[in-house]
Amino acid sequence: MDSIGKTINHFLNGGFEERYRQLTESVLENQRIRSYLAKHPYITERQVERGINELYQYKTQWDNCDACPGLSKCPNIVQGYQPRLTVYRGDFQLEYHMCTHKKKAEEQRRQAALIQSFYIPKEIMNATFDDFYEDHPSRTMIAAKALEFILHVNPGENGRGLYIHGPFGVGKTFLTGAIANELADRNIQTMIVYSPDFFRELKNGIHDGSYQQKLEQVKRAPVLILDDIGAETMSNWVRDDILGALLQFRMMEKLPTLFTSNFDLDELEHHLTYTQRGGLEKMDQLKAKRIMERVRHMNEVVDMKGENRRK
Template sequence: MESIQETLQKMKNSTKFLNQFQRLKEEVLTDKAIMNFIQANPDILESEIERNISRLFEFRNERNHCHRCTGLDLCPNMMKGYQPELYLERAQIQLKYNPCQMKLKAEESKRQQKLVKSLYIPKEILAATFDHLDQDNRSRILAIAKAVEFATTATPGTSGKGLYLHGKFGVGKTYIMGAIANELAERNISTMLVYTPDFFRELKSGIHDGSYNEKLDLVKNVPVLILDDLGAETMSSWVRDDILGVILQHRMLEKLPTLYTSNYDFEELEEHLSYSQKGGIEQLKSKRIMERIRHFAEPIFIEGKNRRG
């Protein structure tokens, strides 16, 4: 593929294209962003501008692509996911490319998924939107209304209030959480959805491979955390006190919302948390965890048919 510089050089050297090049030069120099750059650097020589018409042309084209962005996958820029920036170095016009916000988000998502394998967003959850949620009973209508309210008003770091969706297997709790996550993404708020039983097992293995602290910190500090299927894990004192308790305590102090799905209501979850693999019952420690959940998550019961059947 012929470079922009080569194309413009041919235009310069051809009488046929001379007028066309002149019009192109005028378009480049009347571009608002380029005009602002020149005005912000009044010491730029006219000859330097003239020598760099091709570079300014490239900047304008690539920047226009960014303004009409339709997503990272369809990025037409020469460096996919990178946006141009003009700068001056030793009185010479230079052009560099920086990763755009979509590129940065994609890289962070890959980093998280590589680090935490139990972080999962199935295809049907990726497609979840509030517009496509069934509203076939009163409990689902209420749950969706509460989910919409959270997704459109949540302010991590200011308010740590979340939601606790509970009900039988397959009633659509996780799908509603997916709609919340997608709506938050539209507001540039990061969400992590983890399948709780797998995540607890993965943290345990992280002690041996040295990734424990990094994985724990990632979940502790994400702006919005969704713990999916809480209560389905095999409970132990270590899981309850050193993982779940540590995560919830940190998020409570930092006012970071935590959302939950569970087959258990609060009373049933408290009973589940009181048991340990050693066979003992530790009600006080269970109540301590539940106090953090009760105070910072509104319980919402969802009934209905099994949608996975």
């Protein structure tokens, strides 16, 4: 934005005084400036004369706002900010405050920061219930359960979650993305983890020293979404030292955990029983049942059916 000094330079080739007078009149005829001066009758003509540059910038930038071209094309001195007139030690000064569009953009950025994810497609992070309804209008009951969870979730006080299962590609992960975005509106932080890759990364973390830090971060997430549980290669270590310990901690701390899976609860229990060692041992059965007791006790089951939307 040009200052009035630069504008005056365009008038130097002739008629400077007249043009300057016209410019000053246009500034002082501005309704916002007139209103400000009327509310501050102690301001003298001399102060106005000294502050004509600030008044000009104030007027011009508000003219830009009145014809707002959008945040990305904002021509104001500070993009996305509107000027406010103040008087300090007898002179006009401009303070800048975020406009509505800038506030909205910052709020969206803040909400995005509330949702952490590992290995989750970007489009899932932009999921909404409007898209969920449009794509699958028959899923009113499923959406109702999800919205009821959003309404009543209270990490640290209520650890109830959801177990969402169904065939491949029916929108389970998309639904959890919509849930996470709604929770962001409530200032509730959500972490979405793609289980198979996360378990592999934890294993690698044993060697590079990041294992404990990563596990602690996931354990303590206010709301945790374990996406595609059951798709990992099961081992005693994953089942007992990771999944079992993780769910035990979250149950004790009353931190909600949501799951998506191609398996129903019985199928997941079967998956947890058979590890890479093969065979079926009684201890494996007991450990699998112990984990599933926590899942069954702390989660409402959501059965999703439908077409594979990824075909």
